[in-house]
Amino acid sequence: MQLANVLLVDDEEPFVQTMVKRLTKRGFDVKYALNGHAALNALAEHPNIEVVILDVKMPGMDGIETLREIKSRLPLMEVVMLTGHATVESAIEGMKQGAFDYLMKPCEIETLVTKVEEAAARKRAHDEKIEEARIKEIVSRRI
Numbered sequence: 001m002q003l004a005n006v007l008l009v010d011d012e013e014p015f016v017q018t019m020v021k022r023l024t025k026r027g028f029d030v031k032y033a034l035n036g037h038a039a040l041n042a043l044a045e046h047p048n049i050e051v052v053i054l055d056v057k058m059p060g061m062d063g064i065e066t067l068r069e070i071k072s073r074l075p076l077m078e079v080v081m082l083t084g085h086a087t088v089e090s091a092i093e094g095m096k097q098g099a100f101d102y103l104m105k106p107c108e109i110e111t112l113v114t115k116v117e118e119a120a121a122r123k124r125a126h127d128e129k130i131e132e133a134r135i136k137e138i139v140s141r142r143i
Helices: 013-025 036-045 063-073 088-096 109-142
Strands: 005-009 029-033 051-055 078-083 101-104
Touching (some): 005 036, 013 029, 013 109, 029 036, 036 051, 036 063, 051 063, 063 078, 078 088, 078 109, 088 101, 101 109
Parallel strands (some): 005 029, 005 051, 051 078, 078 101
């Protein structure tokens, strides 16, 4: 099974460094950003990213704002929200804005890995459907 290309977005650099190591060790290709604006730039630079792991509470552009912007630019991008400051309201808002799921920090690495794999599988399935539709459209034009 192909492991996901992931973008980890969190303003806590020691947490980011630890998670990059842990996810990379499990076979993921991990890029990271330390704020929402850097995340948007990273997504533009790395179009092969399939899943964003996004912290909710960040200074400046918070996770919910970043999620909204990601979804407006890349509607099929899968985003797993991650926070140590969970509230029911932010969880509901994240899900309304299209987050794939919502996990509490600290979460078990295996739980995060499972969620990322599920999100990547959904992203790939969407991408395959789009590609199939494009092929059908091209073929139908030639007939």
